[in-house]
Amino acid sequence: MKNLVGETPGRILAFAALILALALLFVATRILLVPFVAALFVVYLFEPAVVAFQRRGIRRGSAFLVLLAFSVIALAAMLAFMPAWLRLESVGGSSQTLTERLTTPLNELERWINSKLPMVGSVGIAAQATEKAARLATNFFQELPALITSFIINLILVPFIAYFMIRDGKRLKRRLVEIVPNRYFEMSLIMFDRIDQQIGGFLRGRLIECILVGITQAIFMGIAAVVGVQQQYILLIAAVCGITNMIPYVGPIMGTTFGAFLYLASGLPISAVYGLVAASAMAHLVDNIVIAPAVLSHNVDLHPLTVALVLIIGGELMGTLGLLIAIPVAASIKVVAQEFYTNYQLQVKT
Numbered sequence: 428m429k430n431l432v433g434e435t436p437g438r439i440l441a442f443a444a445l446i447l448a449l450a451l452l453f454v455a456t457r458i459l460l461v462p463f464v465a466a467l468f469v470v471y472l473f474e475p476a477v478v479a480f481q482r483r484g485i486r487r488g489s490a491f492l493v494l495l496a497f498s499v500i501a502l503a504a505m506l507a508f509m510p511a512w513l514r515l516e517s518v519g520g521s522s523q524t525l526t527e528r529l530t531t532p533l534n535e536l537e538r539w540i541n542s543k544l545p546m547v548g549s550v551g552i553a554a555q556a557t558e559k560a561a562r563l564a565t566n567f568f569q570e571l572p573a574l575i576t577s578f579i580i581n582l583i584l585v586p587f588i589a590y591f592m593i594r595d596g597k598r599l600k601r602r603l604v605e606i607v608p609n610r611y612f613e614m615s616l617i618m619f620d621r622i623d624q625q626i627g628g629f630l631r632g633r634l635i636e637c638i639l640v641g642i643t644q645a646i647f648m649g650i651a652a653v654v655g656v657q658q659q660y661i662l663l664i665a666a667v668c669g670i671t672n673m674i675p676y677v678g679p680i681m682g683t684t685f686g687a688f689l690y691l692a693s694g695l696p697i698s699a700v701y702g703l704v705a706a707s708a709m710a711h712l713v714d715n716i717v718i719a720p721a722v723l724s725h726n727v728d729l730h731p732l733t734v735a736l737v738l739i740i741g742g743e744l745m746g747t748l749g750l751l752i753a754i755p756v757a758a759s760i761k762v763v764a765q766e767f768y769t770n771y772q773l774q775v776k777t
Contacts, residue, residue, distance in 0.1 A: 467630075469586070477593060488590060632722050636722045640672045640711075657699045664703070667682050673751055675754070679714075683707040
């Protein structure tokens, strides 16, 4: 009894320390999850070039630094010598401008509904939509400084994390395999290799596709500007469309919606929005016909219904980040399940 009483405070302290450690781990995960996922994308994008440098006797960490420096210099040169119509103007706009731009067409729509369907009565489309649009625009412009700050912090963290993932990733994988029991050793090697090939091929393909889609979007918006349709923020909108294209199905809609709201909030004519939508539609068409079939040679082999379901689950659990990582996570789970099932069948037969 005495020993039990004496051990109780120690157990309570150990339990409290465990809870504190789990809480700190949860907080750290929430903070570092976005830069960690972004760093993972960078690692898979640079991996083929890093391997090529490694074959020439250059260490993986040094190879990554060389590639990163080259990428930064190339990006800076591209921004410095880009055409004038591609340069990033200062973003200006307000929720009041957006509200005024939406009021007139929505009032016309409401009058048309009341004239054609008088039994419905006044549904207040203009008032409701204008109020929600104004609230969204106000929140966007209020949160824009915080978003820019978060982006800068992540921009610093991502190369730092990616460097250590490139340098020590192979060593960490070997240590993980070493702790696996001997009976599952071969299965673990095959499983890690399949996951690396599928996810690496998918992420590299999607990243290259997004870059090409962003360039295509900028080209079509530039063509619209040349033929007389006013287009602004071409570089910003093309970058957003390229990034959101990473999300299957809904990504192109999200990028176009961002650009349309930005145009309306900036007071540009409605013809500019039409030109933006046409440019996005053409870029999406080129993506489906030319870019995607040529770039996405590595397929994660998931049914379209499975893709839709995992996107819904990822979006509900983790928002935009969940939409980005839903397919790679689902593909990894599928590989693990297939390898365990294959190993189980072999054990049953023997």
